[in-house]
Amino acid sequence: MIAIEDLAVAYQRQKQEHNALQNVSLTVPQGTVCAVIGPSGCGKSTLLKVVAGLIKDYTGTVRINGGEVSPKKLRIGFMPQNYGLLPWQTVAENIRLACRIKDGWSEEKAAKMEALCQKLGLTDLLNRYPQELSGGQQQRVSLARVFLLEPDILLMDEPFSALDAITREEMQDVFRDLWEEAGITTMLVTHYVEEALYLGQQIVLMSGSPGTVAEVMENRWQGSRQWKTTTEFFAKSQELKEKIKAMGARTL
Numbered sequence: 135m136i137a138i139e140d141l142a143v144a145y146q147r148q149k150q151e152h153n154a155l156q157n158v159s160l161t162v163p164q165g166t167v168c169a170v171i172g173p174s175g176c177g178k179s180t181l182l183k184v185v186a187g188l189i190k191d192y193t194g195t196v197r198i199n200g201g202e203v204s205p206k207k208l209r210i211g212f213m214p215q216n217y218g219l220l221p222w223q224t225v226a227e228n229i230r231l232a233c234r235i236k237d238g239w240s241e242e243k244a245a246k247m248e249a250l251c252q253k254l255g256l257t258d259l260l261n262r263y264p265q266e267l268s269g270g271q272q273q274r275v276s277l278a279r280v281f282l283l284e285p286d287i288l289l290m291d292e293p294f295s296a297l298d299a300i301t302r303e304e305m306q307d308v309f310r311d312l313w314e315e316a317g318i319t320t321m322l323v324t325h326y327v328e329e330a331l332y333l334g335q336q337i338v339l340m341s342g343s344p345g346t347v348a349e350v351m352e353n354r355w356q357g358s359r360q361w362k363t364t365t366e367f368f369a370k371s372q373e374l375k376e377k378i379k380a381m382g383a384r385t386l
């Protein structure tokens with residue numbers, strides 16, 4: 135579980151403090167996906183960086199499974215928008231990387247990696263380098279790496295936004311299938327309201343600036359392909375887009 139209470143973050147710019155986040159409180163229950171949406175610059179990435187332990191200078195409390203945010207003690211899976219692959223390492227080396235650092239390598243991990251690669255269609259690409267792959271393939275490598283790690287929490291910062299619409303939807307399904315098996319507590323930052331409505335059990339709408347939680351919605355249809363084709367889904371998407379537009383931002 136991720137529990138955030140009264141979080142505030144300020145950045146220093148030109149010798150002045152600028153509040154990026156203020157009064158942010160939210161809870162992500164164990165084994166659920168929380169989708170965070172909101173206008174550009176409202177502090178979504180800042181929020182993820184705090185939970186990832188990358189930003190330590192904040193006020194308020196952030197607890198993961200009841201304890202402090204400690205990347206040394208916890209397994210934190212982080213998927214950035216640009217996939218975060220090392221260009222000088224092959225696909226296989228990239229997938230093994232996080233596991234090797236955390237646990238060393240084992241036969242069990244090798245078997246799990248083989249199964250994941252088969253599921254993700256990566257078996258024939260293992261000796262290639264990231265720059266020899268399409269965006270969708272790179273995204274699959276990034277997913278294989280993070281699911282092989284079996285993290286305590288998974289943080290995804292606009293993971294599918296660099297992909298074309300068809301590949302993006304395909305990758306949402308791939309993620310949904312992997313997540314359903316692993317049930318990892320996940321925070322997903324996205325610009326796409328449809329993605330939030332498809333993948334998030336909880337949808338957190340943030341407003342800026344400083345960024346704060348404007349609304350929290352429960353979404354009991356999460357993960358349902360059928361829900362994506364309903365007029366209700368379309369209406370809900372429009373409603374969310376209007377809310378974000380009303381905050382003075384463009385959304386997709």
Ligand SMILES: Nc1ncnc2c1ncn2[C@@H]1O[C@H](COP(=O)(O)OP(=O)(O)OP(=O)(O)O)[C@@H](O)[C@H]1O
Pocket residue numbers: 145146147154173174175176177178179180181343
């Ligand atoms: N390192 C930094 N130093 C100073 N200001 C920063 C820094 N990083 C972000 N900011 C500012 O903090 C605010 C929140 O930024 P953040 O990247 O968290 O927003 P975001 O909601 O993720 O934006 P986007 O949707 O465009 O990616 C913005 O006003 C941004 O300009």
